[in-house]
Amino acid sequence: KAGVTQTPRYLIKTRGQQVTLSCSPISGHRSVSWYQQTPGQGLQFLFEYFSETQRNKGNFPGRFSGRQFSNSRSEMNVSTLELGDSALYLCASSFDRGPYEQYFGPGTRLTVT
């Protein structure tokens, strides 16, 4: 079974630009969560999607948004990039909502200059 895939793997953007990251979950997984990871901060929860609906949202500004498609693939968008948005963005999928094991993708390393 193929794992979670994320594209692109690396991205360099300039302040003020916007970016879209993509995540394809494991086949059959319906829940997709997004996290931001920076050194020393651990995983910061962005949002969770299930059945094309955002079910849960972390404490991030409205510049961060996402969506999920009918095939469970998900995208997240960051508008008006700031230097502080430089981070590793991880996508994780799980079979269903609830305390299930999450399978993480390799992440997208975003650098904002």
Add this chain to the structure above:
Amino acid sequence: GQNIDQPTEMTATEGAIVQINCTYQTSGFNGLFWYQQHAGEAPTFLSYNVLDGLEEKGRFSSFLSRSKGYSYLLLKELQMKDSASYLCAVALLDSNYQLIWGAGTKLIIKP
């Protein structure tokens, strides 16, 4: 508020045993996860505890005490490949099934 504490960094010797602690204060509890994350890689699942006690899985064991808000991950017969960050996460008992993550413990194994 929700809070999870883990040591920032630990050092251990190859072949030895190390215990990584995680304490939590959360509103509601629906289990505790441990994940391993090698540098530059994605986190991978190690264990999930929802009842008190010790669960053993090969060289790795995880313990939970709900009354004390405490868990630990025990790694035996340490190998160099165990050098990684170990993340503790608590599942909240709410309708959002939210996970609260600790900042992680970086484990350094020395020969």
